[in-house]
Amino acid sequence: MQLLRLAMRRCFLVPGSMLLLFATGCHSHYIQATLTNRSDAPLSVIQVEYPSASFGTQQLQPGAAFHYRFKLLGSGPIKVSFVDAHNGEHAQTGPSLNEGQEGLLNIDLTQTRADFNQLLRP
Helix, strand or coil, X not given: CHHHHHXXXXXXXXXXXXXXXXXXXXXXXXXXXXXXXXXXXXXXXXXXXXXXXXXXXXXXXXXXXXEEEECCCCCEEEEEEEECCCCCEEEEEEEEECCCCEEEEEEEECCCCEEEEEEEEC
């Protein structure tokens, strides 16, 4: 009888311990980026370059937002380029990002510029 109790206790302790380990043991650092068109005309060919990779979208309508989540490998400045409604090309360099940072990065776009707002740690 005591052997049965010991076996049942182990059956509940091991999975519970593993669940606690998985819930608290791993944390992936990532940056949640949001591109928002703050102008009254569409933007196209929006490209964001960050250390080790890039992302983008083909078109962003007025008031629309594009969300992208990425893991930062390496350090360096973020750059954004886009085409305005009159086919004018624009490029702008933003803040430097460091490997291991995590948090939020908002890039507000108009027909002529990009504004970078970040809430990153560490």
